[in-house]
Amino acid sequence: MPLTILNTDLLPGRNFIAGTWMEAEDGAVFAVSDPATGKDFASVPDSSAGDARRAVDAADTAFASWRKVPARQRALIIKRWNDLILANLDDLGRLISREQGKPLAEGKGEVAYAASYVEWFGEEATRADGDIIAAPVTGRRMFALREPVGVVAAITPWNFPAAMIARKIAPALAAGCTVVCKPAEDTPLTSLALVRLAEQAGVPPGVLNIVTASRQQAAHVADVWLDDPRVRKITFTGSTPVGKLLARRSADTLKKLSLELGGNAPFIVFEDADLEAAVEGLMVAKFRNGGQTCVCPNRVYVHQDVHDDFVSRLTTRVQALVVGPASDPASQIGPMINTRAVEKIDRHVRDAVEKGAHIVTGGHRLEPGSGAPAHYYAPTILTGVQASMACACEETFGPVVPISCFGDEADVIRQANDTPFGLAAYFYSRDVRRIWRVTDALETGIVGVNEGAVAAESAPFGGVKDSGYGREGSRHGLEEYMHIKYVCQGQLD
Numbered sequence: 345m346p347l348t349i350l351n352t353d354l355l356p357g358r359n360f361i362a363g364t365w366m367e368a369e370d371g372a373v374f375a376v377s378d379p380a381t382g383k384d385f386a387s388v389p390d391s392s393a394g395d396a397r398r399a400v401d402a403a404d405t406a407f408a409s410w411r412k413v414p415a416r417q418r419a420l421i422i423k424r425w426n427d428l429i430l431a432n433l434d435d436l437g438r439l440i441s442r443e444q445g446k447p448l449a450e451g452k453g454e455v456a457y458a459a460s461y462v463e464w465f466g467e468e469a470t471r472a473d474g475d476i477i478a479a480p481v482t483g484r485r486m487f488a489l490r491e492p493v494g495v496v497a498a499i500t501p502w503n504f505p506a507a508m509i510a511r512k513i514a515p516a517l518a519a520g521c522t523v524v525c526k527p528a529e530d531t532p533l534t535s536l537a538l539v540r541l542a543e544q545a546g547v548p549p550g551v552l553n554i555v556t557a558s559r560q561q562a563a564h565v566a567d568v569w570l571d572d573p574r575v576r577k578i579t580f581t582g583s584t585p586v587g588k589l590l591a592r593r594s595a596d597t598l599k600k601l602s603l604e605l606g607g608n609a610p611f612i613v614f615e616d617a618d619l620e621a622a623v624e625g626l627m628v629a630k631f632r633n634g635g636q637t638c639v640c641p642n643r644v645y646v647h648q649d650v651h652d653d654f655v656s657r658l659t660t661r662v663q664a665l666v667v668g669p670a671s672d673p674a675s676q677i678g679p680m681i682n683t684r685a686v687e688k689i690d691r692h693v694r695d696a697v698e699k700g701a702h703i704v705t706g707g708h709r710l711e712p713g714s715g716a717p718a719h720y721y722a723p724t725i726l727t728g729v730q731a732s733m734a735c736a737c738e739e740t741f742g743p744v745v746p747i748s749c750f751g752d753e754a755d756v757i758r759q760a761n762d763t764p765f766g767l768a769a770y771f772y773s774r775d776v777r778r779i780w781r782v783t784d785a786l787e788t789g790i791v792g793v794n795e796g797a798v799a800a801e802s803a804p805f806g807g808v809k810d811s812g813y814g815r816e817g818s819r820h821g822l823e824e825y826m827h828i829k830y831v832c833q834g835q836l837d
């Protein structure tokens with residue numbers, strides 16, 4: 345089934361600055377390829393410092409007026425944007441699957457997920473109330489006003505090209521901020537399409553600006569935004585190393601930061617778990633987007649009393665997974681995003697086997713017959729995994745389930761927390777006292793208890809430790825784009 349985009353208006357293929365679609369200043373472009381075929385199918389501007397600066401100029405100019413637009417009017421524009429996204433759900437889903445590779449059902453699911461954040465912040469826009477504070481003396485009135493921080497720079501990853509940018513742009517606009525954004529070089533088209541729809545929804549010129557850049561140019565674009573004092577906020581989703589770099593580089597202009605970074609989620613199955621529920625939860629959490637999600641279980645710990653039964657049940661499910669391109673409706677596991685990604689997955693499996701792990705199923709790259717690049721990897725289960733193995737220390741970001749056996753609750757909690765990361769953790773138990781002991785002990789920003797699908801627009805999404813800080817979604821998500829001004833008025837008696 346071809347992943348053809350019917351509404352070609354969704355493919356502007358250019359930067360959007362100050363309400364105008366334009367090429368990069370030097371006319372440079374870079375190609376966008378289909379992970380399933382390795383073939384280029386589009387090109388977008390390869391922006392440089394001048395484009396980045398022009399985008400900040402536009403956002404800075406627009407901020408003075410946009411911040412004064414009444415919240416309810418901002419809310420109406422954001423809700424119109426949500427309506428347009430949903431009206432183009434099928435095309436946007438095909439676009440995501442074409443450039444990122446995820447199965448079409450997941451591509452369309454991501455569009456609905458992205459729209460849920462837009463809808464949510466269309467509502468939150470009208471709730472950015474302040475406080476009236478009880479004065480300690482007569483003749484004084486005291487207030488806490490919530491104000492937009494100003495120009496926001498958003499930099500996003502490739503694995504959820506719609507949802508990650510939507511959950512940044514929507515709250516920023518809702519708060520009254522203006523935005524410059526740069527999507528990942530592997531998946532720029534979806535972001536450009538969403539900005540196109542925001543334009544059609546009535547977002548005024550300069551309020552929302554997007555520039556695309558290759559991996560080589562990304563740092564040059566970001567450096568302009570990092571050094572410019574007019575940029576008051578950086579919101580970043582991506583790897584921990586890049587997040588730390590942005591934090592260091594933004595210190596000189598003291599920008600507000602939201603960093604949604606890497607993960608290394610533990611998934612613990614206790615002896616009292618509902619094993620069928622645990623298998624289902626792991627299948628959902630692990631194999632969504634082929635394991636290319638920041639909250640997917642990267643380490644699986646199964647109690648010795650249920651280990652063999654759990655592995656047997658899981659193996660049956662994993663071996664039934666269908667691997668293939670998004671153009672095949674039967675596909676459940678798509679290609680990995682690029683060669684670098686699939687080579688990392690294979691390195692992790694090789695390392696684990698060399699250190700004594702056992703391959704229960706999978707454990708190899710898949711060579712599609714059509715001569716396409718080998719971006720596919722077989723859904724894999726490893727047992728006998730040890731903490732020293734790369735798959736337990738690093739984020740694999742692929743369809744690999746590394747299983748370790750444990751016997752003691754305190755010890756498995758120690759193992760779960762023995763990582764610099766702290767984004768998500770999952771565990772299955774039916775003992776209510778254990779549930780709260782373990783929930784309290786886990787060092788993560790997100791905990792799934794007897795549940796593998798935790799993301800929702802109404803929930804505060806984010807991590808601790810090397811997984812970053814800040815929250816996206818929920819009522820907390822708007823705070824990231826606002827600051828508080830305290831007003832004290834005297835001489836009133």
Ligand SMILES: NC(=O)c1ccc[n+]([C@@H]2O[C@H](COP(=O)([O-])OP(=O)(O)OC[C@H]3O[C@@H](n4cnc5c(N)ncnc54)[C@H](O)[C@@H]3O)[C@@H](O)[C@H]2O)c1
Pocket residue numbers: 499500501502503504508526527528529558559562563566581582583584586587589603604605606607637638639739767
């Ligand atoms: N916590 C979350 O919500 C979340 C969500 C999705 C992905 N991630 C993480 O992102 C990583 C995978 O995504 P990725 O490969 O796109 O991450 P990445 O850090 O390589 O790239 C993310 C973005 O940063 C840009 N970038 C890269 N180098 C840069 C530099 N030197 N200066 C400025 N910008 C730069 C890229 O162009 C891209 O737009 C994983 O670690 C995953 O866990 C986290």
Ligand SMILES: O=C[C@H](O)CS(=O)(=O)O
Pocket residue numbers: 503504507636637638639799805
């Ligand atoms: O990859 C990271 C995403 O944030 C995962 S989710 O879609 O928000 O669960």
